Amino acid sequence: SQQGEEDPQALSIQEGENATMNCSYKTSINNLQWYRQNSGRGLVHLILIRSNEREKHSGRLRVTLDTSKKSSSLLITASRAADTASYFCATDPAGNMLTFGGGTRLMVKP
Amino acid sequence: EAGVAQSPRYKIIEKRQSVAFWCNPISGHATLYWYQQILGQGPKLLIQFQNNGVVDDSQLPKDRFSAERLKGVDSTLKIQPAKLEDSAVYLCASSLDLSGAGEQYFGPGTRLTVT
Numbered sequence: 001s002q003q004g005e006e007d008p009q010a011l012s013i014q015e016g017e018n019a020t021m022n023c024s025y026k027t028s029i030n031n032l033q034w035y036r037q038n039s040g041r042g043l044v045h046l047i048l049i050r051s052n053e054r055e056k057h058s059g060r061l062r063v064t065l066d067t068s069k070k071s072s073s074l075l076i077t078a079s080r081a082a083d084t085a086s087y088f089c090a091t092d093p094a095g096n097m098l099t100f101g102g103g104t105r106l107m108v109k110p
Numbered sequence: 111e112a113g114v115a116q117s118p119r120y121k122i123i124e125k126r127q128s129v130a131f132w133c134n135p136i137s138g139h140a141t142l143y144w145y146q147q148i149l150g151q152g153p154k155l156l157i158q159f160q161n162n163g164v165v166d167d168s169q170l171p172k173d174r175f176s177a178e179r180l181k182g183v184d185s186t187l188k189i190q191p192a193k194l195e196d197s198a199v200y201l202c203a204s205s206l207d208l209s210g211a212g213e214q215y216f217g218p219g220t221r222l223t224v225t
């Protein structure tokens with residue numbers, strides 16, 4: 001089974017609403033990353049949060065990490081139609097490679 | 111800065127045929143990765159190179175898949191012979207990070223269809 005699992009698998013919201021997706025993982029990590037994938041730009045790195053960090057911001061993105069619960073969340077505020085994409089969390093269980101989850105498919109309706 | 115380049119973008123072959131994919135990483139990136147992404151799933155690492163040496167190929171089906179990175183720059187991934195279940199997008203990525211756990215930059219991918 002995959003190291004990271006995103007929840008929900010699919011999410012549909014209206015433009016302007018916030019979107020929250022979660023990632024749970026099984027083993028200890030050094031860092032956790034979030035990536036976005038859409039047909040236009042492929043797979044793009046969004047944010048990296050280290051195991052000793054609890055929260056990180058980048059523009060409209062807010063990522064939290066709870067190592068005690070082995071979980072992370074990605075919040076996109078004031079969503080736009082252009083945010084429509086699949087979002088993946090990636091962890092480094094062995095410290096030397098990334099393992100991706102199955103992704104959350106986000107649809108933002110105009 | 112030029113991104114990760116891959117070719118071809120699309121390939122359709124019959125089962126038991128062979129196919130090769132090419133990747134040119136971002137200049138100066140020592141670490142190169144090949145991922146397989148089956149429709150509806152996340153990318154799965156096949157092989158990781160640091161310069162021209164293999165760091166991890168534990169998930170590479172070595173009976174049919176091979177990869178090389180001559181001179182520590184470009185890389186090719188080959189499948190011979192292909193099976194129906196090899197239908198997927200093959201993504202190449204590169205990174206400055208030598209650990210394999212840092213930010214990675216992905217190419218557009220090659221969509222392989224095996225019929």
